[in-house]
Amino acid sequence: MNHCGLLTAKKEPVPLKSIEVELEVRDHVATVVSTLLYENKEDKPLEAVFVFPLPGDAAVCHFSAKIGQTQIVAEVKEKQKAHEEYDDALSSGQQAFLLEESDQSPDIFSLSVGSLPPGESASIRLEYVTELAVQADDGLRFCLPAVLNPRYQPQGSEGGSVQVTSVPASLVPYSLSFSARVSSPHPISKVESKCSLDPLQYLNTEKTQATVKLAAGHKFDRDVELLIYYKDAHQPTAVVEAGQASAKPGTLMGDPVVMLSLYPEFPQAVMSSVVSCGEFVFLIDRSGSMDFPMDNRNQKETRIGSARDTLLLLLKSLPMGCYFNIYSFGSSYQHIFPKSVEYNEKTMEEALKKVEEMGANLGGTEILKPLKHIYSQPCIPSQPRQLFVFTDGEVGNTKEVINLVRDNSGSHRCFSFGIGEGASSALINGLAKEGGGHAQFITGTDRMQPKVMQSLRFALQPAVVDISVTWDLPKAVSVTVLSPPITTIFQGQRSLVYAQLTGQSPEAAEGCVTVKYSLAGHPSQNQLRFSLKPAEDTGLTVHRLGARTLIRSLEMEERERRGQQDGRVKQKVVELSVQSGVSSSFTAFIAVNKSDSKAIQGPLLRRNVPAPRMMTGCCVPGYPSSLYGAPPMGNSLPSFGSFDNSFAAAMPKQPRRDPLLQLVSLQKASGCWLLEPALAAALGKTSEEVENPKPSAVNKEVWATILALIWLHGFKSDVQDEWELLAMKAASWLCAQKAPCVTECVEAGNALLGCKVQKDSLGI
Template sequence: MRDCCGLLTLKNEPGKNMGSVQLKVQGFVADVCSTLSYENSESSPVEAVFVFPMEEDSSVYDFHAEIGGVKIQAEIREKQEARDTYDDALSSGQQAFLLEESDESRDVFRLSVGSLPAGQKATVCLSYVTELAVEADGALRYCLPAILNPRYTPAGLCLPVLQAQSLTTPVSGASGGLVPYSLSFSAHLASPSGVAQVKSNCDLTPLEYLRDDKTQAQVSLSPGHKFDRDVELLVYYSHPHQPTAIVEGGLASATPGSLMGDPLVMVSLYPEFPAAASTPQSSCGEFIFLVDRSGSMDCPMSNMESGPMRIESARDTLLLLLKSLPLGCFFNIYGFGSHFEAFFPESVKYTQQTMDSALGKVKGMGADFGGTEILEPLKDIYSKACRPGHPRQLFVFTDGEVGNTKDVINEVKKHAGTHRCFTFGIGEGASTALIKGMARVGSGHPEFITGKDRMQPKVMQSLRFALQPAVNNIVLNWDVPAGLEVVPVSETPKVLFRGHRSILYAQLKGKFDESAVGLASLQYSLGDEPHKTEISFKLQSDKHTGLTTHRLAARTLICSLEEGGSVEGEGEDKEKVKERVVKISTEARVISTHTAFIAVNKDLNQAVQGPLIHRNMWPQRRSLRGQALSYSFMPQVEMLCDDQSDMFCGDVMYMDSGFNAMSYDTAPDAEVKEDPMLTLISLQKADGSWELNESLVSVFEKKEQEAISKMPAEVSDKAVWATVLALLWLHGFRADLKEEFLGKRASLKPCLEAGNRLLGCKVEPQTLAL
């Protein structure tokens, strides 16, 4: 059977699909309207089932459809009630649409289009808002996912797991060639600090400024874009770390005193620790690296024609971290798949010998451990006692293809008091629910690695966060006029990192003068020293936000309730949590795990005639050179059933251990020149120095003898000379990465002038703090 994805006809040909996405970015919040049009070219009515990915923290607030010129507005209801309504509509020959979030993962949605007659067109439109992540270089990142990786079901569990890709990925036509869906994508950007530039992994039209002060701009995907990979947009503001506060008026039709009826304030703070307090710890910490070695890690990072495999990126990421650990700390490395293995029985002290031993094993790491079972190695790590005086930091590297996402997140949350969890999503299609969820409950930081271009600063940012001293006694205070009460919606942050954004939501109850001013103050302690970050804001409502703040706040509250209820709630408590989630979800029109959007075409004059054909998504991957990968499913089963209570029962399910039997139809790879930066990192010693040899000087495009001849006469140690050359090269030619190695260096001042002459750069002594 040929693996295809998309809506297929009886002749195994793709249906006619096209989509459009309109993105509005206001500050650090994105409002997205996504539209998909489909025409049923079959001779019988079709029930189309689309499964597609979405960012984990997205808040879907509107869904409607248009069929036969009639607009059908969806209502949000309790999930089982919505499913029953959908089933009843189809059984009576009516047309219906059902949009629901996965029970197991917040970043996966299922859209069912029921009873679409032969030859008829349908258009579905959904809208959502989301907070934009801040990258290590200050960019705001928006991602439009094109790929939903198959989710592996751990052994012994019976989970209804999704095995599909986005409705917008390429499909295989009858001839076997790729037939991409058409996509139009436009973005309107607005920020009072000014839009500096926009970058993307896809071709864009030139950035067009709509105002002379550059506070508004627009950009689009270039015509002819093939939606065969995630669309990543990086927006750079002139002053990205400015604290902001926005007050949004309540919904006039909502009940006064409710979340939607009262004004809300959204505060974004960037704590800046004093330089003395933010110095990285020199030798404290236990660092556990948990690396995905399942078969799916042997897939390409993206659908691009060339590029590294995921396991290669994981090895490079691990190399960066191992070379940057402080002397005297402890570390260990786990690999996991269907089983797991640790490099050392217990964490070992970080020395030149243990680092060399670990690096040798890292180089031999392959994607050869079968399925993706992360829960058991987590339990093994948590079962080991922490070392006194060495706070444990867990770093997880995975493509996120697991079906028990909530179980994994709950396990991390149980042990958040003794561990911090930093996560790296490797490759396109990594589960944002898993990567962000583990980091959120583990008081860490998530990163997504989709290529080598920005891997290094992302990795080092997470390590700097892990090395920062613990922040204690975090308290959020509000100073507002008399008669006004501030009710927090989001929890006070449990962890703070220098320069890391904290977003807080609060409800404003009571009467107040909109010309008055409020003050939000985040207080915390570093060691014995108290510190404070604050921002004042006008209580006047912003007229241009719509209900964005309310929708994001509702989603934040729902997620907090769901996560708290899933761990602590039992019996009646769980039911109470569900009732509250359903109430907030329906009032705010924001979808949740317990609710769904349902739309029924009640204006249809007669029932749809003929047998209803089910059409489901099928997974397809691309190899490194563009050929299709062949997956081995044991057995490969299409399960079609009428019982909607078994979530996603119509999708292909893994019944085996996963990806052990992949075949690649690819030509041998052409020789790829290694990144000189990674070469330099691989040559660094545990104490931060380098040895003078041919491998090192080749990074500088010099010969070893030439480097030796230029060494100052008063310097007798070649390692000192080699180290200053390495640091000069970093500062002179890779200044964007210079902070990665400043914590490890010898006394190098005598070599500075000679090194500048040899390398042809001009680095001042104060730059190296000499």
């Protein structure tokens, strides 16, 4: 039966007609304005409820509604008061609008449009600011989350339930238009996206300003991701923003606020020494949704399949003498070894056999229990713990998980990977931020392997300790740092610091910030000098981001102090949120139309606006419309995650066709290769063709290892970041052998494989 294309789970009309998004990027800060157009085509007044994702670190700073010619700007109020005001307005027949952050996760928001009369339209304007994360290839990533996947809410976890109607992305009954304007002091090299874009339009000859639009016909089957590349983007910068004229001096909004972007550069001598110790713990999501394809257009490679291939590269790249373990989780969790074991040929081979058997057959997404088990294991002396978490992020108890990582941040670093569309940015970024590591997102046609190997290189960097930040400012100016202390520094990675500047600075005054730290026993420091003169035309973006940073720190502190129910920290958050106009977990935006129009008569019809969800590959029976739906009674799995084990076991194993992974799988833990038929096959040769050219004075392992390195450099140089670490290990093994005739071997290997690889480039 045709329902006019307006589909919800109950075949009800959808009052949301369109979403228009305007993005303005200034250097590495984004301001996003979303306009949502609602129209009531029914014969009774409506309450429309829309639950949708936003970036986890966004600072929502404006919310307003326009009905006819009446414009209502929302105020930030304590959440309970806002709810009461909203309910009172609806019960008295007034129009009201409520916007609030979910209690479970800071990247989920709920928008309620109350008392929309028959035939009436309402235009909702929502504005937020957010920082852009730096990617491994130096691109800045902006993501407009469009896909909201069901989040697994474990039984007994904190917080209530947020209800949301969700439909497969192809059935979303409202349109999305998206346009972006980018400006920077540095020329814009390019803007890329997984979504189809109209061509980039430069606005000036210096190429420092440009616009770009989403091509017409965008489907809601993916988040809208932009990767922005500037020339010389790694320069430290400082932006000083003037306070709000109407705000009282001495307050956060009344004083100038500075945002520092620091890019510490480490001495090359220290960077060349890769750490050869550590305890590496890999935590792999095996929930049912990990069986979905990595990319809708390529149904062959699944998320779990890509994770298996990535684990192969990781295990081959680990240094001899370190320790490791692999955990996997769904509704339950498993580990390959009872506790972390020393990395050698035997343990590596045992782990790889178990990895090959891993399927997406463990049900829901219960990450807390395996994390607690990992943290319960005593740390190994002189082996710093490095945790790698791979998940598609469909987790409901995000705040609980992040708090647990934060509580244990003194004993480890956490590297997180969000896999596929709809992965929770609050979870992935929160794990890395609180765990002192680095976050990566893998979507669309991205290969997981290069991003993960980038993080392994970070993990193998010597840990930076004794970090301090000192300020040198004019005598009349004092500083209040709004950001939490810097606890982690990686080579070339940005650190952002926000600070409030109180007092009058003389004309042309300068400030200086010095970051000092110790790296592998070497004291180092980086300095940034900056003008205290406020920049023009920044609005209040820096103030709002600074307020958001401080609010998040205080929210963490409030959760830590639960049990000391004095409420002072919560009150401070509420005051700061109201003063800055920035959302928090304890406040909400409330707008009530108090114009003289007559009250709206009759009971309200509730209409849940469906959010797009990823439904790839197959349709799962019983997929609930509830975002945080409680698991069925007597069953620890929610229906959307309960993939039958026998179904997963019956799926045919994908043959390993990738020649790179075929070659890598043959490498020994020590770094060498054996001269065996499987190696010849991986090189595309027969056993005789490989064995005959071997110089007689050279042993078989040396010859095989040189051939493998020549093949990697000769045929796979375009993906060198994936195999670079295991090739370094192979080169170290070769150097330790002090083998004769190495030059002769390289020449013979080049002749055999048809390459022209120089001996020096092999690192031997």
